Amino acid sequence: MSSISAIALSGLNAASLRLQVSASNVANAQSTGAQPNADGTVPAGAPQAYAPLEVVQSASAGGGVQASVTTVTPSTTSVFDPQASFANQDGLVASPNVDLAGEFVGQLLASYSYAANATVLKTNDRMTRSLLDIMA
Template sequence: MSSISSIAVSGLKAATRRLEVSASNIANQQSTGALPGANGTVPAGAPQAYKPLQVNQTDTSTGGTQTSLSTTSPATVPVSDPQAPFANADGMVAAPNVDLAQEFIGQMVAKYSYTANLASLKTDREMSKALLDATA
Protein backbone atom coordinates (compact mmCIF):
# COMPACT_ATOMS: atom_id res chain seq x y z
CA MET A 1 0.00 0.00 0.00
CA SER A 2 1.36 3.43 -0.88
CA SER A 3 1.95 6.09 1.74
CA ILE A 4 -0.92 8.09 0.22
CA SER A 5 -3.22 5.14 0.73
CA SER A 6 -2.10 4.53 4.30
CA ILE A 7 -2.59 8.20 5.16
CA ALA A 8 -6.07 8.16 3.62
CA VAL A 9 -6.97 4.93 5.45
CA SER A 10 -5.90 6.47 8.77
CA GLY A 11 -8.20 9.39 7.97
CA LEU A 12 -11.06 7.00 7.20
CA LYS A 13 -10.52 5.26 10.53
CA ALA A 14 -10.44 8.57 12.41
CA ALA A 15 -13.66 9.76 10.76
CA THR A 16 -15.34 6.44 11.57
CA ARG A 17 -14.28 6.64 15.21
CA ARG A 18 -15.48 10.25 15.46
CA LEU A 19 -18.90 9.21 14.14
CA GLU A 20 -19.13 6.21 16.49
CA VAL A 21 -18.30 8.34 19.55
CA SER A 22 -20.78 11.03 18.57
CA ALA A 23 -23.54 8.47 18.02
CA SER A 24 -22.84 6.97 21.45
CA ASN A 25 -22.96 10.39 23.11
CA ILE A 26 -26.30 11.20 21.46
CA ALA A 27 -27.80 7.79 22.27
CA ASN A 28 -26.83 8.14 25.95
CA GLN A 29 -27.65 11.81 26.50
CA GLN A 30 -30.64 10.91 28.71
CA SER A 31 -28.69 8.47 30.90
CA THR A 32 -28.79 10.39 34.16
CA GLY A 33 -27.42 9.34 37.52
CA ALA A 34 -26.92 10.54 41.05
CA LEU A 35 -25.05 13.81 41.53
CA PRO A 36 -21.53 13.23 42.81
CA GLY A 37 -20.79 14.48 46.29
CA ALA A 38 -18.20 17.11 47.19
CA ASN A 39 -15.50 14.44 47.01
CA GLY A 40 -16.57 13.49 43.45
CA THR A 41 -18.03 10.08 44.31
CA VAL A 42 -21.57 8.84 43.81
CA PRO A 43 -23.37 7.28 46.80
CA ALA A 44 -23.07 3.49 46.97
CA GLY A 45 -25.73 1.72 44.92
CA ALA A 46 -26.79 4.87 43.07
CA PRO A 47 -26.57 4.89 39.27
CA GLN A 48 -23.86 6.93 37.58
CA ALA A 49 -24.61 9.21 34.66
CA TYR A 50 -23.13 8.41 31.26
CA LYS A 51 -19.79 10.14 30.79
CA PRO A 52 -19.60 11.52 27.24
CA LEU A 53 -16.44 10.91 25.25
CA GLN A 54 -14.49 13.07 22.87
CA VAL A 55 -12.08 12.08 20.12
CA ASN A 56 -8.59 13.54 20.20
CA GLN A 57 -6.94 13.36 16.79
CA THR A 58 -3.18 13.76 16.35
CA ASP A 59 -0.71 13.52 13.49
CA THR A 60 1.64 10.58 13.23
CA SER A 61 5.27 10.74 12.19
CA THR A 62 4.42 8.78 9.02
CA GLY A 63 1.98 11.44 7.83
CA GLY A 64 -1.25 9.81 8.91
CA THR A 65 -3.47 10.46 11.87
CA GLN A 66 -4.41 8.58 15.02
CA THR A 67 -7.16 8.99 17.58
CA SER A 68 -7.52 8.57 21.29
CA LEU A 69 -10.54 8.98 23.54
CA SER A 70 -11.01 11.08 26.64
CA THR A 71 -13.96 11.98 28.82
CA THR A 72 -15.59 15.34 28.21
CA SER A 73 -14.85 17.80 30.98
CA PRO A 74 -17.03 18.38 32.88
CA ALA A 75 -18.58 15.00 32.20
CA THR A 76 -21.92 15.81 33.81
CA VAL A 77 -24.06 18.81 34.59
CA PRO A 78 -26.71 19.08 37.30
CA VAL A 79 -30.33 19.09 36.10
CA SER A 80 -33.62 19.10 37.94
CA ASP A 81 -35.46 15.78 38.07
CA PRO A 82 -37.20 15.54 41.45
CA GLN A 83 -39.05 12.37 40.36
CA ALA A 84 -35.83 10.38 39.96
CA PRO A 85 -35.34 7.91 42.82
CA PHE A 86 -31.67 8.91 43.06
CA ALA A 87 -32.25 12.70 43.06
CA ASN A 88 -30.63 14.61 45.90
CA ALA A 89 -32.57 16.63 48.48
CA ASP A 90 -32.87 19.52 46.03
CA GLY A 91 -34.26 17.25 43.28
CA MET A 92 -31.08 17.42 41.22
CA VAL A 93 -29.45 14.62 39.23
CA ALA A 94 -26.34 14.42 37.07
CA ALA A 95 -26.93 14.49 33.30
CA PRO A 96 -24.32 13.83 30.62
CA ASN A 97 -22.74 17.03 29.31
CA VAL A 98 -23.77 16.45 25.68
CA ASP A 99 -24.24 19.42 23.35
CA LEU A 100 -26.44 18.13 20.52
CA ALA A 101 -25.50 20.99 18.19
CA GLN A 102 -21.80 20.20 18.59
CA GLU A 103 -22.45 16.49 18.12
CA PHE A 104 -24.31 17.12 14.85
CA ILE A 105 -21.52 19.40 13.62
CA GLY A 106 -18.99 16.70 14.55
CA GLN A 107 -20.97 14.15 12.56
CA MET A 108 -20.98 16.41 9.51
CA VAL A 109 -17.23 16.96 9.84
CA ALA A 110 -16.73 13.18 10.08
CA LYS A 111 -18.83 12.68 6.95
CA TYR A 112 -16.87 15.24 4.92
CA SER A 113 -13.56 13.93 6.21
CA TYR A 114 -14.53 10.39 5.27
CA THR A 115 -15.60 11.52 1.79
CA ALA A 116 -12.35 13.46 1.24
CA ASN A 117 -10.18 10.54 2.35
CA LEU A 118 -12.15 8.17 0.15
CA ALA A 119 -11.58 10.49 -2.82
CA SER A 120 -7.85 10.47 -2.04
CA LEU A 121 -7.84 6.66 -2.10
CA LYS A 122 -9.69 6.61 -5.42
CA THR A 123 -7.29 9.13 -6.96
CA ASP A 124 -4.25 7.20 -5.71
CA ARG A 125 -5.65 4.02 -7.25
CA GLU A 126 -6.33 5.76 -10.57
CA MET A 127 -2.83 7.28 -10.65
CA SER A 128 -1.22 3.92 -9.92
CA LYS A 129 -3.29 2.27 -12.63
CA ALA A 130 -2.35 4.98 -15.15
CA LEU A 131 1.32 4.57 -14.27
CA LEU A 132 1.17 0.81 -14.71
CA ASP A 133 -0.73 1.17 -18.00
CA ALA A 134 1.88 3.65 -19.28
CA THR A 135 4.77 1.29 -18.55
CA ALA A 136 3.11 -1.73 -20.13
Protein backbone atom coordinates in the same frame (compact mmCIF):
# COMPACT_ATOMS: atom_id res chain seq x y z
CA MET B 1 0.69 0.26 0.69
CA SER B 2 1.77 3.71 -0.43
CA SER B 3 2.17 6.54 2.03
CA ILE B 4 -0.77 8.30 0.37
CA SER B 5 -2.97 5.29 1.08
CA ALA B 6 -1.70 5.03 4.65
CA ILE B 7 -2.44 8.70 5.29
CA ALA B 8 -5.93 8.42 3.79
CA LEU B 9 -6.60 5.23 5.74
CA SER B 10 -5.64 6.93 9.00
CA GLY B 11 -8.11 9.69 8.13
CA LEU B 12 -10.84 7.11 7.41
CA ASN B 13 -10.21 5.43 10.77
CA ALA B 14 -10.28 8.76 12.62
CA ALA B 15 -13.53 9.83 10.94
CA SER B 16 -15.10 6.46 11.71
CA LEU B 17 -14.07 6.74 15.37
CA ARG B 18 -15.46 10.30 15.55
CA LEU B 19 -18.82 9.12 14.23
CA GLN B 20 -18.89 6.15 16.59
CA VAL B 21 -18.13 8.32 19.65
CA SER B 22 -20.66 10.96 18.63
CA ALA B 23 -23.38 8.34 18.10
CA SER B 24 -22.70 6.99 21.59
CA ASN B 25 -22.94 10.49 23.07
CA VAL B 26 -26.25 11.21 21.32
CA ALA B 27 -27.72 7.84 22.30
CA ASN B 28 -26.87 8.44 25.96
CA ALA B 29 -27.55 12.19 26.15
CA GLN B 30 -30.78 11.80 28.12
CA SER B 31 -29.50 9.23 30.63
CA THR B 32 -29.13 10.60 34.12
CA GLY B 33 -27.57 9.40 37.32
CA ALA B 34 -27.00 10.39 40.90
CA GLN B 35 -25.06 13.54 41.69
CA PRO B 36 -21.49 12.60 42.61
CA ASN B 37 -20.26 13.27 46.14
CA ALA B 38 -17.51 15.79 46.84
CA ASP B 39 -14.91 13.05 46.27
CA GLY B 40 -16.43 12.19 42.87
CA THR B 41 -18.03 8.91 43.90
CA VAL B 42 -21.70 8.07 43.43
CA PRO B 43 -23.76 6.88 46.43
CA ALA B 44 -23.93 3.08 46.72
CA GLY B 45 -26.69 1.52 44.63
CA ALA B 46 -27.39 4.72 42.69
CA PRO B 47 -26.93 4.83 38.89
CA GLN B 48 -24.02 6.75 37.47
CA ALA B 49 -24.61 9.23 34.64
CA TYR B 50 -23.05 8.48 31.25
CA ALA B 51 -19.65 10.13 30.82
CA PRO B 52 -19.55 11.64 27.31
CA LEU B 53 -16.51 10.98 25.15
CA GLU B 54 -14.54 13.02 22.64
CA VAL B 55 -11.96 12.18 20.01
CA VAL B 56 -8.59 13.89 20.11
CA GLN B 57 -6.64 13.84 16.87
CA SER B 58 -2.94 14.52 16.46
CA ALA B 59 -0.63 14.46 13.46
CA SER B 60 1.48 11.36 12.95
CA ALA B 61 5.20 11.76 12.29
CA GLY B 62 5.05 9.98 8.91
CA GLY B 63 1.85 11.70 7.83
CA GLY B 64 -1.78 11.07 8.64
CA VAL B 65 -3.45 11.28 12.02
CA GLN B 66 -3.73 9.37 15.24
CA ALA B 67 -7.03 9.45 17.09
CA SER B 68 -7.66 8.66 20.74
CA VAL B 69 -10.79 8.77 22.89
CA THR B 70 -10.98 10.75 26.13
CA THR B 71 -13.75 11.68 28.54
CA VAL B 72 -15.29 15.14 28.29
CA THR B 73 -14.48 17.38 31.26
CA PRO B 74 -16.69 18.16 33.10
CA SER B 75 -18.59 15.02 32.21
CA THR B 76 -21.90 15.95 33.84
CA THR B 77 -24.11 18.91 34.58
CA SER B 78 -26.76 19.27 37.27
CA VAL B 79 -30.38 18.98 36.17
CA PHE B 80 -33.50 19.47 38.28
CA ASP B 81 -35.47 16.20 38.35
CA PRO B 82 -37.08 15.72 41.78
CA GLN B 83 -39.09 12.73 40.49
CA ALA B 84 -35.95 10.63 40.05
CA SER B 85 -35.48 8.11 42.84
CA PHE B 86 -31.77 8.97 43.01
CA ALA B 87 -32.18 12.77 43.11
CA ASN B 88 -30.35 14.52 45.94
CA GLN B 89 -32.11 16.57 48.64
CA ASP B 90 -32.30 19.56 46.27
CA GLY B 91 -33.92 17.46 43.52
CA LEU B 92 -30.82 17.49 41.33
CA VAL B 93 -29.46 14.65 39.22
CA ALA B 94 -26.33 14.39 37.06
CA SER B 95 -26.93 14.64 33.32
CA PRO B 96 -24.27 13.96 30.66
CA ASN B 97 -22.55 17.10 29.39
CA VAL B 98 -23.55 16.50 25.75
CA ASP B 99 -24.08 19.37 23.31
CA LEU B 100 -26.48 17.88 20.75
CA ALA B 101 -25.90 20.69 18.23
CA GLY B 102 -22.15 20.21 18.52
CA GLU B 103 -22.56 16.46 18.10
CA PHE B 104 -24.60 16.99 14.93
CA VAL B 105 -21.92 19.27 13.48
CA GLY B 106 -19.26 16.73 14.48
CA GLN B 107 -21.16 13.97 12.70
CA LEU B 108 -21.35 16.06 9.54
CA LEU B 109 -17.63 16.82 9.71
CA ALA B 110 -16.83 13.13 10.23
CA SER B 111 -18.98 12.27 7.22
CA TYR B 112 -17.24 14.84 5.01
CA SER B 113 -13.81 13.79 6.26
CA TYR B 114 -14.59 10.14 5.55
CA ALA B 115 -15.78 10.95 2.03
CA ALA B 116 -12.71 13.10 1.32
CA ASN B 117 -10.31 10.38 2.48
CA ALA B 118 -12.19 7.74 0.47
CA THR B 119 -11.82 9.97 -2.60
CA VAL B 120 -8.08 10.21 -1.98
CA LEU B 121 -7.88 6.39 -1.90
CA LYS B 122 -9.84 6.09 -5.15
CA THR B 123 -7.72 8.74 -6.87
CA ASN B 124 -4.49 7.07 -5.70
CA ASP B 125 -5.78 3.75 -7.04
CA ARG B 126 -6.58 5.31 -10.45
CA MET B 127 -3.18 6.98 -10.62
CA THR B 128 -1.41 3.72 -9.80
CA ARG B 129 -3.41 1.84 -12.45
CA SER B 130 -2.62 4.52 -15.04
CA LEU B 131 1.07 4.30 -14.19
CA LEU B 132 1.04 0.52 -14.50
CA ASP B 133 -0.79 0.77 -17.86
CA ILE B 134 1.89 3.14 -19.17
CA MET B 135 4.67 0.81 -18.05
CA ALA B 136 3.04 -2.27 -19.61
